[in-house]
Amino acid sequence: MTAANPHDTARILVEALPYMQRYDAATIVVKYGGHAMGDAEAARWFAQDVAILKEVGINPVVVHGGGPQIGAMLDRLGIKSEFKAGLRVTDQATVEVVEMILAGSINKNIVASINAEGGRAIGLSGKDGGMVAARKVTRSVIDPESKIEEVVDLGFVGEPDRVDRTVLDWVIASDLIPVVAPVASAIDGPQTYNVNADTFAGAIAGAVGAKRLLLLTDVPGVLDKDRNLIDQLSVEQARRLIADGTISGGMIPKVETCIYAVERGVEGVVILDGKTPHAVLIELLTEGGAGTLITR
Numbered sequence: 001m002t003a004a005n006p007h008d009t010a011r012i013l014v015e016a017l018p019y020m021q022r023y024d025a026a027t028i029v030v031k032y033g034g035h036a037m038g039d040a041e042a043a044r045w046f047a048q049d050v051a052i053l054k055e056v057g058i059n060p061v062v063v064h065g066g067g068p069q070i071g072a073m074l075d076r077l078g079i080k081s082e083f084k085a086g087l088r089v090t091d092q093a094t095v096e097v098v099e100m101i102l103a104g105s106i107n108k109n110i111v112a113s114i115n116a117e118g119g120r121a122i123g124l125s126g127k128d129g130g131m132v133a134a135r136k137v138t139r140s141v142i143d144p145e146s147k148i149e150e151v152v153d154l155g156f157v158g159e160p161d162r163v164d165r166t167v168l169d170w171v172i173a174s175d176l177i178p179v180v181a182p183v184a185s186a187i188d189g190p191q192t193y194n195v196n197a198d199t200f201a202g203a204i205a206g207a208v209g210a211k212r213l214l215l216l217t218d219v220p221g222v223l224d225k226d227r228n229l230i231d232q233l234s235v236e237q238a239r240r241l242i243a244d245g246t247i248s249g250g251m252i253p254k255v256e257t258c259i260y261a262v263e264r265g266v267e268g269v270v271i272l273d274g275k276t277p278h279a280v281l282i283e284l285l286t287e288g289g290a291g292t293l294i295t296r
């Protein structure tokens with residue numbers, strides 16, 4: 001690595017200071033998508049960024065996904081899987097794999113990466129301390145052949161019904177960094193529910209009164225029909241782009257989450273590319289933030 005020009009270093013620090021003051025002791029929810037965690041170098045940048053945030057007095061809460069990694073394991077096990085309205089249809093065999101991958105290997109790998117960068121991370125899932133209770137989700141989709149709208153049963157797919165912030169508050173107030181897997185128990189029993197990680201992150205951000213919510217993915221943000229980045233979207237414009245099909249697949253729960261969070265008072269909800277170097281630090285502590293900002 002070449003030594004940085006001292007003037008550049010000083011400029012960066014001077015630029016970062018007001019942002020550090022603005023976010024001092026604030027809670028920032030960072031959703032780390034399965035597509036963003038693809039390569040080792042990007043995973044290291046992410047872990048460094050999270051550890052540094054805590055070090056400078058900001059409280060990051062990491063919520064992670066792992067859709068591609070769940071898909072790879074289901075393939076290896078010969079379990080077929082399909083998505084409807086951006087959500088994985090989840091039977092009992094699938095939900096067991098989902099929990100194994102999300103709350104098991106992925107969660108612990110992220111914890112270990114943050115710890116390797118000098119942080120102190122603790123892995124949790126929505127089940128721990130009764131943090132998230134989920135209710136079953138149903139969705140309507142338009143059948144591509146008949147064009148008739150039908151209600152689909154997604155199985156054990158849930159959305160947060162209640163969030164109990166007790167455990168998160170304890171962890172946030174300590175020197176630990178919570179890393180949360182998006183699985184939850186049912187509101188009325190021990191059944192495990194698979195919750196889309198974006199939806200889960202939005203519910204956590206709303207419940208803990210996060211100052212910002214960052215959704216890290218593998219595209220620069222929301223793209224228009226010509227694949228150009230849209231740098232700012234109002235809630236109304238976002239709804240229109242979902243309705244006309246410009247926003248599809250996994251981007252639907254992401255944008256819906258942004259709308260949910262903005263409506264609950266979270267300032268600065270951004271979808272950005274988690275594979276660019278130090279995306280989190282640059283977004284929070286410099287003027288060089290990128291991605292799509294969703295506003296009221």
Ligand SMILES: Nc1ncnc2c1ncn2[C@@H]1O[C@H](COP(=O)(O)OP(=O)(O)O)[C@@H](O)[C@H]1O
Pocket residue numbers: 032033034035036065066067068216217218219221222223224246247248249250251252254
């Ligand atoms: N308008 C859009 N702009 C950007 N990405 C879109 C859009 N519509 C659909 N997508 C898809 O959404 C994907 C991101 O969602 P997803 O695969 O669930 O990511 P993650 O694993 O990071 O949560 C993109 O890779 C892209 O294929």
Ligand SMILES: CC(=O)N[C@@H](CCC(=O)OP(=O)(O)O)C(=O)O
Pocket residue numbers: 032033034035064065066067068070086087088098157158182194195196197198250
């Ligand atoms: C219901 C549902 O679709 N759950 C997701 C949970 C993981 C996730 O959301 O991961 P990403 O953020 O990487 O997409 C799934 O099974 O893939």
